[in-house]
Amino acid sequence: MALTTKGRATRQRIIEGAAAYLRSDEPAGVTLDDIRAITGTSKSQIFHYFPDGKEELFLAVARHEAGRVLDDQQPHLGALTSWAAWERWRDSVVARYRAQGRHCPLGTLMGQVGGTPGAQEVIATLLNQWQSHVRKGIAEMQAAGLVREGLDPDRVSAAFIAGVQGGVLVLLNTGSVTHLEAVLDTLLEHLRG
Amino acid sequence: MALTTKGRATRQRIIEGAAAYLRSDEPAGVTLDDIRAITGTSKSQIFHYFPDGKEELFLAVARHEAGRVLDDQQPHLGALTSWAAWERWRDSVVARYRAQGRHCPLGTLMGQVGGTPGAQEVIATLLNQWQSHVRKGIAEMQAAGLVREGLDPDRVSAAFIAGVQGGVLVLLNTGSVTHLEAVLDTLLEHLRG
DNA sequence: ACCACAGTGGACTCGACGGTCCAGAAAACC
DNA sequence: GGTTTTCTGGACCGTCGAGTCCACTGTGGT
Numbered sequence: 401m402a403l404t405t406k407g408r409a410t411r412q413r414i415i416e417g418a419a420a421y422l423r424s425d426e427p428a429g430v431t432l433d434d435i436r437a438i439t440g441t442s443k444s445q446i447f448h449y450f451p452d453g454k455e456e457l458f459l460a461v462a463r464h465e466a467g468r469v470l471d472d473q474q475p476h477l478g479a480l481t482s483w484a485a486w487e488r489w490r491d492s493v494v495a496r497y498r499a500q501g502r503h504c505p506l507g508t509l510m511g512q513v514g515g516t517p518g519a520q521e522v523i524a525t526l527l528n529q530w531q532s533h534v535r536k537g538i539a540e541m542q543a544a545g546l547v548r549e550g551l552d553p554d555r556v557s558a559a560f561i562a563g564v565q566g567g568v569l570v571l572l573n574t575g576s577v578t579h580l581e582a583v584l585d586t587l588l589e590h591l592r593g
Numbered sequence: 594m595a596l597t598t599k600g601r602a603t604r605q606r607i608i609e610g611a612a613a614y615l616r617s618d619e620p621a622g623v624t625l626d627d628i629r630a631i632t633g634t635s636k637s638q639i640f641h642y643f644p645d646g647k648e649e650l651f652l653a654v655a656r657h658e659a660g661r662v663l664d665d666q667q668p669h670l671g672a673l674t675s676w677a678a679w680e681r682w683r684d685s686v687v688a689r690y691r692a693q694g695r696h697c698p699l700g701t702l703m704g705q706v707g708g709t710p711g712a713q714e715v716i717a718t719l720l721n722q723w724q725s726h727v728r729k730g731i732a733e734m735q736a737a738g739l740v741r742e743g744l745d746p747d748r749v750s751a752a753f754i755a756g757v758q759g760g761v762l763v764l765l766n767t768g769s770v771t772h773l774e775a776v777l778d779t780l781l782e783h784l785r786g
Numbered sequence: 787a788c789c790a791c792a793g794t795g796g797a798c799t800c801g802a803c804g805g806t807c808c809a810g811a812a813a814a815c816c
Numbered sequence: 817g818g819t820t821t822t823c824t825g826g827a828c829c830g831t832c833g834a835g836t837c838c839a840c841t842g843t844g845g846t
Contacts, residue, residue: 404792404843427708431833442795443835449793453835511704515620523766558775563752566759566776573716582751583759590783597813597822624803635825636805646805 411449414439418461419468422505430508432457459518462509466526469506470533472496477530480537483546483592490584497568498577507572531561538591548593560587596642604642607632611654612661615698623701625650652711655702659719662699663726665689670723673730676739676785683777690761691770700765724754731784741786753780 403411417439422430432446432454450457470477473496476489506523513519535557541547567580596604610632615623625639625647643650663670666689669682699716706712728750734740760773 402792406843407792410793428704432835433833444794444796444837447835454833511621511707514704520766527763527767555775556779558772559756559779562759562763562772562776563756564759565762566755566757569758569762570720570755573713574720579751579755582748583755586749586752586783587779590779595822599813600823603823625805626803637807637826638824640805641823647803 407449410441410445414441414446414449414457415460415464418457419464419505422461422465422508423500423503426503426508428508428511430512455513455516455518458509458513459516459522462506462513462519462522465505465509466522469526470529477533477537480534481540481544486537486541486588486591490588493564493584494577494581497571497580502572502575504568504572527561527565531557534560541591547591551591556587556591560584563587600642603634603638607634607639607642607650608653608657611650612657612698615654615658615701616693616696619696619701621701621704623705648706648709648711651702651706652709652715655699655706655712655715658698658702659715662719663722670726670730673727674733674737679730679734679781679784683781686757686777687770687774690764690773695765695768697761697765720754720758724750727753734784740784744784749780749784753777756780 414435418430418435421434421438432443435441435457436443436446446457447453450460473489473492476485476492480486480489510519510523535553538547538551538553538556542549542551542553563583564580567577567583570579571577607628611623611628614627614631625636628634628650629636629639639650640646643653666682666685669678669685673679673682703712703716728746731740731744731746731749735742735744735746756776757773760770760776763772764770
């Protein structure tokens with residue numbers, strides 16, 4: 401599929417429009433027709449740019465959103481080299497998900513193309529990158545002698561990832577960020593030793 | 594709706610059949626027709642016993658499954674009064690979800706009746722009960738002087754709940770229990786001080 | 787100017803699924 | 817035993833949403 405300038409623009413408009421839509425309203429369940437309406441396109445355009453239809457489109461949107469997840473935590477996530485930096489990161493995560501509230505673009509997407517290999521790959525990649533940032537942060541703190549020696553960066557970073565995911569999950573269901581804060585603070589306390 | 598003995602049996606058969614189906618196969622997405630086929634009932638029976646249709650039925654199944662979640666952790670979850678008991682609990686949680694693998698009956702149900710108040714209430718109740726068991730365990734360990742004094746049972750139990758949820762979420766996506774183990778072990782280590 | 791191909795609109799098909807309806811079987815109750 | 821209510825089977829309906837098709841328009845190259 402050779403895309404002209406106009407074509408690329410339309411394709412991008414579809415992805416970003418869908419992403420924006422997911423981030424705003426939307427209780428649960430997006431249809432191609434929703435996206436069509438939101439982005440001011442026609443059926444044929446969607447299938448022109450995403451020949452495999454729903455799955456291909458949703459995966460593209462999911463990748464787009466997955467990128468945002470990490471971007472929204474920058475620059476803090478990329479430089480966890482001091483306790484102050486860790487605190488800032490903690491705050492940015494809490495703020496981001498508090499703002500997002502009960503909506504979860506990625507969650508909604510996964511609800512529709514969940515089981516497919518492509519979807520799992522998107523999530524796995526996101527979690528891996530996320531965890532490796534945290535792991536790197538722990539290792540650096542360790543190298544600087546700021547963290548108890550006995551800690552396994554692999555294990556603790558995995559705990560952070562699981563904790564954040566769970567905190568967000570609880571937020572999605574209850575609307576409260578206390579669990580997210582609790583798990584982050586508890587793990588940070590444990591890091592401090 | 595006055596139910597006869599036969600009626601109660603049929604109603605129960607529908608709920609348990611649906612629950613069993615969710616626990617076994619099922620990639621994502623259950624239909625009333627699936628349940629009808631599995632349980633050997635007819636359309637009219639389903640709407641006879643669950644007049645509000647899909648939502649009412651799925652909520653009943655969700656309540657049924659939510660009960661199992663806690664039951665499967667007993668008797669350990671109810672008596673977290675020693676480190677050995679905590680270890681047994683940890684193992685039972687890991688074992689339960691390892692066995693469950695990538696299926697998540699409750700998750701599937703939530704994917705279909707997710708946003709409704711009823712669904713959120715089921716989840717909120719489950720999380721509350723779960724957390725209060727853990728909180729009680731922490732308080733008892735504290736009272737027995739087995740845990741560092743400074744800990745806030747509320748906060749740490751919240752962290753445990755978030756951690757387990759997140760660990761399971763990662764398991765669902767990646768198929769690996771390492772995150773669940775990591776977060777449980779890290780939090781236990783933190784409890785030990 | 788022409789032509790080939792990308793881009794666009796929108797009507798249409800087709801299947802899936804939730805929900806309705808009614809007629810008949812089986813209990814329960816007197 | 818007869819009547820009333822519950823239980824059951826399954827045909828039927830309406831809607832919604834993914835994906836197809838084709839006719840038309842714009843664009844870029846020569």
